[in-house]
Amino acid sequence: MIRIPEDWSKALLKRRVRFAYGDSLAADDRNDGKVPVYGSNGVVGLHDRSITGAPTIVIGRKGSSGKLTWSDIPCFPIDTTYFVDETQTHEDIRWLFYALSSLDLDKINFDSAVPGLNRELAYSLPLLFPPIEDQRRIAAYLDASCAAIDAAVAAKRRQIGTLDALRESRIERAITHGLQESSMQPVGLDWIESLPIHWKAVRVKRVLAAMDYGISVSTNDEGRFPVLKMGHIQNGEIEYAKLDYVDDVPETLLLEENDVLYNRTNSPDQVGKAAIFRKTKGEAITFASYLVRLRLNHRVLPEFFNYVANSVAFLGFARRMAIPSVQQSNLNSTRYGRLWIPLPPLEEQHCIVNSLNAMSLEVHATQSVLRKQIDTLTAYRKSLIHECVTGQRRIGEAELAAAGLAP
Template identity: 25%
Template sequence: MTNKWRQCCWGDIAVLEYGKALRGYENSAGRIPVFGTNGRIGSHDQALTRSSGVIIGRKGAYRGVHYCGEPFFVIDTAFYLRPKCDLDMRWAYYQLKTQDINAMDSGSAIPSTSRGSFYALNLRLPPLPIQKRIAHILGTLDDKIELNRRMNETLEAMARAIFKSWFVDFDPVHAKAAGRDTGLPKHIADLFPSEFQRSELGLIPKGWRVGKFPDQIDFLEGPGLRNWQYRETGVKFLNIRCIADGDLDMPRANSISETEFVSRYSHFALSEDDIVISTSGTLGRLAIVRQDHLPAMLNTSIIRMRGRGSLALGYLWNFLQSAYFLEEMFAAACGSVQLNFGPTHLNSIKLVMPPGHLVESFEQTAQPIIRQSLRNRRVIHAVGAYRDAILPKLLSGELAV
């Protein structure tokens, strides 16, 4: 019952402790996570705290709130929360997620969180058992999201490793040329040659060819819609903010009227399994369009990719993540303040093309991985939406536990 919840300020129940300066955390092999203002940034061999806790950004234009379920280290761009009373730290994390930390600016030249403003924040503090129940409910949902994210990391790393071995490093060809076992099943190993040939991109497997990007991949950039065209409902169009963590965050998309879409922009419509890539801001962010993202269309600063002929989704998805493509993209990008990359730059990119039957063999491995990854992303989206819907109700006491 909420009549047992206590009205108080954050300054009554917790202290913001300063992090400490630290060097070498980026490449450390330590097992202790290191946090800065925007989340985990490395590792260390010694913790600053003895248990789990909450990290709050101290410096920077965007200052996040993060939870760590084990002892951790905080550098001097962030605070960590030290409780002054019975306080479940994961509950505290969820409560602080409802606060606008970035509005608590100290007024210095570098945006910084004001401790005074933080301590003055009002909240309703439930008894510790209720804190724990709320944290358990929300934490279970977040744990499910994290499990699916880690599963995707493992699956996608497997597909990238196979792609790199077959189509970048040519490991099976090197093995056959040296008379070694490829380590592949015979029916797959037989698809690879045992010799190399010279090409404009260097030595490539015999019988393979060098193709031009536009001949292998169909691509299209969005039209550049204006604010006055935006509507509350209609057909959603992507912007670069929509591409995040390898997925599409459709609530960030704006809309145009369905009538205007049909009459002027239907050729920019997206389809299931299209790949979209950001071409300004953070270049090269990728996502695969799912059925639950549709209907949707492109806008400027995003290019839609579709494979031609035998170039299917698995090969294209992994090629666009390859070091070769990313290097070509950044080399061609231009802009004095912000790098930009457009369709004209793609015309100059060339790629090594294996025979179609070898691409098909790769798809037999890559496609199931991608399908499972997309299913996992749907789960992540659904669980995240449910968590976001019940979080304010749990923290206000509207939803009893």
Template identity: 30%
Template sequence: MLGLNESWLAPVPKTWQVRKFYQTFRLKSGVAITSDRISPDDAFPVYGGNGLRGYTDDYTHDGTYLLIGRQGALCGNVHMVSEKIWASEHALVVYPTIKLDQRWLFYVLQTMDLGQYSMATAQPGLSVDNLSTLRLPVPPTELQTKIAQYLDLRCGEIDDLIAKKRSLLALLAEKRSALITRAVTKGLDPTARTKPSGIDSLGDIPAQWEARRLRFVGRAQNGINIGGEFFGKGYPFVSYSDVFKNFELPQEVTGLVESSDADRNRYTVRSGDIFFTRTSETIEEIGMSSVCLKAIPNATFAGFLIRVRPYPNILLPEFSKFYFRNTSLRAFLVKEMNLVTRASLSQTLLGNIPVLIPPREDQEKIAAFINENLAALNDVASNIENAIERLTEYRAAIITKAVTGELEVT
């Protein structure tokens, strides 16, 4: 990947230029679209901060364009489209101001890992102003085309290998999800007596278990609302990404915020707290949970999150981290979510989530069972992920050498 210090730019061949983004192309946000206009059945793809969101009945752009994700967990991703599409306000559209081969530019931007320039705020996001001063090496147009053709061939071979490995990861993820969902909703004894849960979406549950709505299990609290200038220094801060990417919160979060004493008293992060992602442009990012297994002193949490602090002696944190990620709960949220311009999870809807509460001994056994059975699956997944990482690094190295002139393409 290309470094923040841009040392990769020196030296470049004498016939090449080094240009800043704003000297090479304009970046402009797309057009807002409400989620009720997006469906899987319409004709025109909708691209947002994390790539393809779905389809709609109209388009904003017709032609070949590069799109950069502006906001969301995967901001900085780069897509090249050559069709009629709707670019949403969460995507940046690239408009070249000089003659460029767009395929070549796609490889350059993809390799620059633009996500590393996201602002240190409550939710990852890219600023046009911050990106505009980045620099890139620009060879003559004819050479741009040759580099793009070379990389199409080389990267295509690598991408095929990566795609096959990602398919294996997807199968493992399905297996993990099925294991977790079965254990946390039906228990470990298939012969156990059952009873009606009283909640239609749950059906029958083990006779010794309770079923409650989340509002009767704990107290909800939205996160801190503070200006972007306060981020990047100060006290620990649990970000949107910390929750979205992890079943359990990292022991050491990387985010920092200049929070006040009152903030740190109100938005605490304690063992057993359950955090949910509250808002995004897509429903897939909403209601993702992460559980704190060990308190983080002096920490606060993002306004894009909701913290639920369970009442004492109800939920074992090790059980919670699996229960609130089970697929039946995700299905419940997808069904109940009311989508507008941005998907948003209210405390009212969150409080209506059905929660199964086994006896504490059962919670301990279920957590131990899942951890034990996931270990082997996780080992296999880790090996595949390592292989993908090596292939990705090899791919990036090839692109970097080609687009900086280190590798001569003829």
């Protein structure tokens, strides 16, 4: 049982804090200015007038319900939010920000029709309130401690990004230059500037045995045949979570091992992404019409093609060739089939694939370690906040000094 410090008090949130409603402010009604406009997920624009003091806690009411955002300056929270500033409480606002985060407001309820944070339910939550001086010490300590944790997390995320960039550059080099130094010949086709003199450049359609659109029927939560959709294609591989199903599929549209799927219709920054199917026809899996199946012929290894199809240069060019429409682009099979790709001899393709697979495994293993470290830091940050705002960790002069703060 947690022992409450003697000089702390326990009260329902509604006894000490008021959640004020944000105000309506449509995008067309915003004037040029420097006042941040907050929605439930953060800043959504600027305006010339604020409705809060400073600082302010903005709390998601609809949409990203329960999400907390901090503003150091006066702001304009819109009507999908609540807000708390110094007119809504006598507590230290920065301490209150941490205390509210410990309540997990984003998980406590949903309104009857639209997901949202019910203010009365939030008001019914109990909270421990330390004396104001303790609140200020806790806030200062958590600011310093969380800043250090956040900096460590940001550094690890940058490392992950650097590894992604390194992997992409090595793939790019391998699929256009090979693994060994070679005499190069100018090509100047699409995204390919030059290739080793013994390589060829061919259109995608020249390495295909077949190209097929997927099924265009409604899917259900249950059924006989799983259906892959565009969201299942991630980073060159297929993720099998959250599958829908159909009961009837032509046998010709069941996927076979080493088929490659590409996404023909999606947002401009996602269209064209591809993935290799590593299961067998016996798994009886089909695919939706927003995907196109490429069944490759003897001239190219499926894994080599998959590396090419997901390379930065190829994808960038392919997306420029897509036909734009409202919020989506379409890269039809005809246009995709006309794209140029490098074609090394098969033996060299094997060597390139083996090298890139080994490099990718190493990169992914390192990134996995970094992600676990991020998870550990994130969990520690949450635990630290909880301990401080519940009195399990008392913050005195020694703790402030350890955090680099003058007592």
